[in-house]
Amino acid sequence: xxxxxxxxxxxxxxxxxxxxxxxxxxxxxxxxxxxxxxxxxxxxxxxxxxxxxxxxxxxxxxxxxxxxxxxxxxxxxxxxxxxxxxxxxxxxxxxxxxxxxxxxxxxxxxxxxxxxxxxxxxxxxxxxxxxxxxxxxxxxxxxxxxxxxxxxxxxxxxxxxxxxxxxxxxxxxxxxxxxxxxxxxxxxxxxxxxxxxxxxxxxxxxxxxxxxxxxxxxx
Amino acid sequence: xxxxxxxxxxxxxxxxxxxxxxxxxxxxxxxxxxxxxxxxxxxxxxxxxxxxxxxxxxxxxxxxxxxxxxxxxxxxxxxxxxxxxxxxxxxxxxxxxxxxxxxxxxxxxxxxxxxxxxxxxxxxxxxxxxxxxxxxxxxxxxxxxxxxxxxxxxxxxxxxxxxxxxxxxxxxxxxxxxxxxxxxxxxxxxxxxxxxxxxxxxxxxxxxxxxxxxxxxxxxxxxxxxxxxxxxxxxxxxxxxxxxxxxxxxxxxxxxxxxxxxxxxxxxxxxxxxxxxxxxxxxxxxxxxxxxxxxxxxxxxxxxxxxxxxxxxxxxxxxxxxxxxxxxxxxx
Numbered sequence: 001x002x003x004x005x006x007x008x009x010x011x012x013x014x015x016x017x018x019x020x021x022x023x024x025x026x027x028x029x030x031x032x033x034x035x036x037x038x039x040x041x042x043x044x045x046x047x048x049x050x051x052x053x054x055x056x057x058x059x060x061x062x063x064x065x066x067x068x069x070x071x072x073x074x075x076x077x078x079x080x081x082x083x084x085x086x087x088x089x090x091x092x093x094x095x096x097x098x099x100x101x102x103x104x105x106x107x108x109x110x111x112x113x114x115x116x117x118x119x120x121x122x123x124x125x126x127x128x129x130x131x132x133x134x135x136x137x138x139x140x141x142x143x144x145x146x147x148x149x150x151x152x153x154x155x156x157x158x159x160x161x162x163x164x165x166x167x168x169x170x171x172x173x174x175x176x177x178x179x180x181x182x183x184x185x186x187x188x189x190x191x192x193x194x195x196x197x198x199x200x201x202x203x204x205x206x207x208x209x210x211x212x213x214x215x216x217x218x219x
Numbered sequence: 220x221x222x223x224x225x226x227x228x229x230x231x232x233x234x235x236x237x238x239x240x241x242x243x244x245x246x247x248x249x250x251x252x253x254x255x256x257x258x259x260x261x262x263x264x265x266x267x268x269x270x271x272x273x274x275x276x277x278x279x280x281x282x283x284x285x286x287x288x289x290x291x292x293x294x295x296x297x298x299x300x301x302x303x304x305x306x307x308x309x310x311x312x313x314x315x316x317x318x319x320x321x322x323x324x325x326x327x328x329x330x331x332x333x334x335x336x337x338x339x340x341x342x343x344x345x346x347x348x349x350x351x352x353x354x355x356x357x358x359x360x361x362x363x364x365x366x367x368x369x370x371x372x373x374x375x376x377x378x379x380x381x382x383x384x385x386x387x388x389x390x391x392x393x394x395x396x397x398x399x400x401x402x403x404x405x406x407x408x409x410x411x412x413x414x415x416x417x418x419x420x421x422x423x424x425x426x427x428x429x430x431x432x433x434x435x436x437x438x439x440x441x442x443x444x445x446x447x448x449x450x451x452x453x454x455x456x457x458x459x460x461x462x463x464x465x466x467x468x469x470x471x472x473x474x475x476x477x478x479x480x481x482x483x484x485x486x487x488x489x490x491x492x493x494x495x496x497x498x499x500x501x502x503x504x505x506x507x508x509x510x511x512x513x514x515x516x517x518x519x520x521x522x523x524x525x526x527x528x529x530x531x532x533x534x535x536x537x538x539x540x541x542x543x544x545x546x547x548x549x550x551x
Contacts, residue, residue, distance in 0.1 A: 049446065071451075071541065079448035089443050093254045102252075106449035111249060150447070 001025050001158055001189055002048055007057030009043055018043060019213045021057065025158065025191060030184045032200050033193040035210030041193045042086075044210065045162050048191065049083050050074060062157065079107070082151030082188075084161035088143045090135040090150070096122060096142075097131050100149045107154070118153060125149045125179065140167035148179065158189045165199055173199055253440055253457040258433045258465070266425050267469025268476070271524050274418040275477030275517045281411035282513035288404030292397055299364050299374075299392045305357040306387060314385050318362045321380055327372030334361040422524060423531045426462060430535040433458060441540075455536040459529050466528025470521040478517055481509040 007021040018040045025031070025048070033041055046052035047059060050066065059066040062077055069077070090099045098105075100122055104114045122131055125145040135143055144167055151159055161180070165173035177199060184190045191208075194200065200207065207218040301322070303314050315333045322331035334342070339360060340351045347356070366372055374392050381388040434441060437458075444454050 051446070075448045075450045078446060083446050089439065089446075091252070091440060091443060094250055094252075098250055102443070103447040105249070105252070106444060106447055106453050108453075 001027055001062055003060040004047075005058045005060075007047070007054045007059060009040070009047065009052070010055050016055070017213055018210075018215075021215050023208060023215060023217060025189055027157075028184065028187050028189055029206065030181070030190045030203075031192075031206040031208055033191055033208045033210070034195055034197075034200065037195065039210040040213065041195075041210055042162060044215075045083075045160055045191070045193050048158075048160055049081055050077060079103070079154060080157045082154075082156035082159045084144075084147050084151045084159070084164050086163040086166055088135070088147040090143055090146055092135050095132045095134060096127055096138070096146050096149075099135070099146055100153055102150060103154050114153075121149050121153055122146075126175070141169070141172045144168055144172075144176065145179075148176065152183060152188075156188060158191070159183065160191050160193075162193045163195075164192060165194065165196055170198070174202065177202060251457070251460070252444070253433075253437055253461065255461055258429075258436075258458070258461045263425070263429050263462075263465050264469040264472070267422060267466055267524060267528060268473035270418050270422040270425075271470040271473030271520065272477050273473075274415050274520055274524070275474050276480070277411045277414045277418070278516040278520055279477065279481050279509050279513045281408050281415075282516055283509060284404055284407045284411075286510055286512070288400055291400055293368070297366060297368050299366060299390065301362040301364060301381060302389045302391060303360050303362070303385065304387045304389065305359060309387055311360060314387060315360060315362060317385050318381060318388055321384060322362065322364045322377070325372045325377050325380075327367050327370050328364055328377075329367050330365045332363055334363060419524070419527060423527055426466070426528050426531040427535050430458060430462060430532040431539065433461070433532075434536060434539055451537055451540045454540060455533045458536045459533040462532035463525060463529030467521070467525035470524035470528075473524075474517045474521040478514065481513065485509070 002025040004021045004023050007018065008016045009018040010016045021044070033044065035041055043052060047054055048061075050061060050069070053066070062080055064073070064077065091102070094102070097118060101111070101114055101118045104118070105111075119128075119131070122128060125148060127142060127145055127149070130138060130142055130146075133142075135146070138146065144164060148161070148164065151161070159180070164180075165176055168176065173196070180190050180192060181203065192199075209216045209218060301318050303309075303311065303318065305311060319331045319333060322328050336353050339353060339358065340349075343351060343358065353360075374390065378390045381390055440457075441454060444457075
């Protein structure tokens with residue numbers, strides 16, 4: 001679904017922070033992306049999500065060569081990739097329901113057409129009681145789950161999550177992991193960027209390990 | 220107390236219905252993605268209102284001038300004058316009669332009448348004083364000829380005939396005066412149009428800055444919309460909606476103030492018609508009434524300013540989004 005061939009990334013004229021990346025995110029696969037802080041996990045995630053252009057190499061996303069993509073092609077590809085940011089990026093003036101429904105709203109769908117789906121998903125992530133709450137009144141874990149629900153609402157082909165358990169306690173982290181596994185079983189490829197070894201040790205998933213700008217794969 | 224409770228209970232069903240309607244409306248209309256409070260509204264409404272007010276005044280002034288000039292033109296074009304220069308051997312009465320007779324039988328002339336002695340004396344009174352004896356002074360005399368505006372006479376033929384029969388007669392068809400008036404009015408209309416264009420450009424530029432400010436202030440929202448797959452047009456619409464509302468509100472307030480001013484000026488000149496200040500204004504602009512073209516112009520201007528505001532914000536958002544690197548919207 002996503003393929004990196006000899007990809008390198010540098011900011012400005014500095015040295016490459018990521019070099020010779022060669023890997024593939026396969027359909028319905030589950031993997032962790034890990035490495036020490038500053039190893040470039042977030043930059044790699046941004047390239048996966050078409051938010052950052054590589055300085056060399058080739059990236060293929062959902063069968064399209066990124067180098068040949070025009071600006072107009074981006075939204076339709078992004079709609080097939082769900083992203084959970086470390087800082088959630090929920091809109092503060094919208095309720096949980098409205099935040100989760102946002103991807104469907106930007107696709108031009110009416111509220112009547114998605115009300116039930118959004119309600120079901122919010123209940124699935126355990127936020128049924130917080131349907132009309134605004135982000136400022138929610139805990140870190142609640143915001144995290146709302147952000148996850150927003151990434152999942154349109155059943156993406158790939159889910160990218162940046163430190164999704166960074167702001168929650170261990171029981172909540174386990175609950176979120178179960179949620180990602182359940183999602184993976186329904187057919188979505190999942191990439192979780194984390195440096196939480198406790199979380200990774202819970203399941204024997206593939207690990208993409210970043211270190212000194214290079215990637216090692218532990219299957 | 221009892222009656223108050225009765226009154227409340229009587230209106231309770233209506234209140235409930237209104238409440239249900241408001242709740243339904245809230246439910247139907249989702250929360251705006253870009254909240255109105257995030258767009259610096261009030262200052263922009265005032266700016267647009269001031270701009271529209273100035274533009275409306277210009278529209279009013281331009282229509283007033285063009286309508287008045289056209290009235291002058293019509294009045295003058297419906298009248299020509301023949302001036303007879305006195306000479307020692309000239310019988311003024313006979314010359315006046317001859318001019319009246321020639322003009323009277325010329326096709327296209329509706330009437331020809333000499334300016335009476337009394338009227339001529341009144342005309343000269345500011346220079347020569349009262350009690351003037353026209354016979355004692357070599358004063359030129361005038362014959363006023365009214366012409367049919369639809370089918371005017373052949374001026375050259377009339378001038379030729381007058382010169383042949385009464386060599387001291389000079390025909391003035393006011394063409395030089397009319398053409399000077401028309402060019403003055405045209406210059407004013409051109410200046411007014413220039414001012415109008417400048418005001419509209421200034422309004423558009425203000426909206427560009429305000430939109431850029433609003434986008435910078437809502438950077439997080441723009442980013443989120445990007446990564447949930449919103450198209451640029453969708454993002455632009457979220458901003459355009461606010462700016463269209465701001466533009467229309469400002470334009471309506473400014474336009475309404477200008478219309479009120481026109482109306483007050485019209486009332487003032489009408490009620491002070493006899494006073495010297497109003498007389499001067501009336502002498503220039505007639506009744507100082509902005510015609511329906513002026514009001515229509517202001518209405519069009521309001522719609523146009525609203526449209527300019529909405530479209531400018533849309534293009535600014537699209538331009539700003541296109542400036543963001545194709546693959547790094549979240550980075551910038």
